[in-house]
Amino acid sequence: MNKMKNFKRRFSLSVPRTETIEENEFTEQINQLNIRCNDGVVPNSLGLHSLQPSPVAPDSQAQSPTQLQYRNKVQHRRFSMEDVTKRMSLPMDIRLPPEFLKKLQMESPPPCKPLSRMSRRASLSDIGFGKLETYVKLGKLGEGTYATVFKGRSKLTENLVALKEIRLEHEEGAPCTAIREVSLLKNLKHANIVTLHDIIHTDRCLTLVFEYLDSDLKQYLDNCGNLMSMHNVKIFMFQLLRGLSYCHKRKILHRDLKPQNLLINDKGELKLADFGLARAKSVPTKTYSNEVVTLWYRPPDVLLGSTEYSTPIDMWGVGCILYEMATGRPMFPGSTVKEELHLIFRLMGTPTEESWPGITANEEFKSYLFPQYRAQALINHVPRLDTEGIDLLTALLLYDTKRRISAELSLRHSYFQTLGENILSIPDTSSVFSLREIQLQKDPGHRSSVFQPPGRGKNRRQSIF
């Protein structure tokens, strides 16, 4: 079924549309857009009013350096819709605003040579990208210390979006976390990584426009009473590792993997989100901070002060998440660094020179004077996980970072053999559910919708912070 859908999607995209902007069609389109604009106007609870600066005003140059002064030439010319969307690399079904179409009509015929970067950006800005008024806020999803997330809708595409508004401190300017998140997400285009659609940068806030996903893994676990189908655990794990492998191939570390940062939509597609702590390993010797990754999902080498980490830093978190999906409770819920280490060593065994070469020379480790715990059998703590799952979990939670399994190798682990071989060769931008054989099961602990509590607060999301 999903295959057919994807085929139709590609088919419809490949069919060339040679619509011509006739006078009647143009008028009708304007009317339709007006109707949609009226429907889209929702009273904003925050009372924010979006300003619409006139492009002719002299201030427009200061506000948007990419805005060019177009010369109005009285020369009517009909353009093909295909030309516009193709030159601007826009989707075929985009609803171009009437002002832009009007300006296009008055403009001289575009030259054959490609658009320069400046004129391209100016045109995209005229269409509405990079502007707050293009997006309608539908409600607040959550709020954190430095960002607020709203559910919204795009007037250009009618898609639902998630608007992450990052408040700009007067003295700080754009936070480095936001700059990094944007720069990394712009280069991450994958079915299991949240899609960054647009960026709106004003003097008061930086708004990132993401695709909307209505839930996250923590919420999903809550909704099914912390009792997931083990088949669903496997599918979610594969998607998590698939997105992470894509990042690690590009030497991008997420550094904040936790259930709240794994978004899930109604189809069951899981996507990595919140790259505010992510880093690209540009130069190996650059020192990184050791106060990264939420405490429960932080690997022991980072807990002991290591800053020379690499991709294995994320794999420990994946192991903790696998445990949490299989059991319904967090694996190492410590409240301090020492307690966190204590919980890890009590279950996995206190590290020795054999399990962690070089640990006896670690001053931080010696100063804690941990008792000598012996490793406990994981099967007793995760009884619902099969042998292959236990093996993968063990490989993810190795003390020696060099021996900790990588995301790429994890995808080929025998734990995922039951998903079939096709899942390893689908394109990066295709969902795993594009394969017919990949289907989610009903979770044993899932509550029927009849008994769903009506309170809105339960659906409030605390992710993306």
Added chain:
Amino acid sequence: MGNTVSCCVSPSGSPKLPRQVERLEDYQNNTDISDDTGPYLQHISDREVPDDLALESNPSDHARASTIFLSKSQTDVRDRRKSNHINHVSPGLLSKKYSSCSTIFIDDSTVSQPNLKSTIKCVTLAIYYHIKNRDSDRSLDIFDEKMHPLSREQVPDDYSRTDPEHKLIYRFVRTLFSAAQLTAECAIVTLVYLERLLTYAELDICPSNWKRIVLGAILLASKVWDDQAVWNVDYCQILKDITVEDMNEMERHFLELLQFNINVPASVYAKYYFDLRSLADDNNLSFPLEPLSNERAQKLEAISRLCEDKYKDLSRVAMRRSFSADNLVGIRRSNAVLS
């Protein structure tokens, strides 16, 4: 499924679909050819990388494209060599230091730990050549020094016509780096961002805008490169007369013009470092040489042995042919101290 209303009605519904709806949808898909697969939200990069411009080799994005500053400096280097040849002048030959059997001269600059002072000299020299051999004077108001002055002093009337000397650029950058305690890597990243800005925004760095462009690049480099970021207000302590609002606005424009492309791949970083070394050689900017000390020699030996161990498997075949004294039993090995 496939429309926006269902998401609003039951956002926390189970991803698992009831079978009844499944069959119905299956039926619909078989009969309706033009059915849309559902809301597809375009990725921002789809709109930002036009096919024709992607073929363009941008040196600040791709490793194989040569840097702009090295190309711009080549004209002067060729001219100087020509004049030196005609006048039979030996440029700085007598002051150069050469290694011998008893003494080895070495500098302390590497690609992973460059020397701060020398790197700033090279980066500012690259900026100097950018200005001196610019193609035209394309600029933007946000970077114009007259419209947005950096100090209360009167901007001279000929501010847009007089090319700055290398010494002036060096002093400007050195002051910022010392006060903000920035590292040498920031200087290299600053140059990458500067060249990226000129390419993306189709600008030229010229007398009227070089200070603000350099300041914007340094500001961004310091934020991105260090985990402990410098705030915009910190630069107002260094440049006394600039306001934080001005810094914020310049940062916003800089990021917009760069399209938030602030990643520097390791290959690009290394290319800029080595091109800066070439620039130094061509312009007789020597990195400070010092005789190799015993302590330094031991450090280098330990590090090279560490690297040797990494490639021992790869070079196993080659090692059979040549037996080195390094492999003699009993020789004490220095411990690698990775600083």
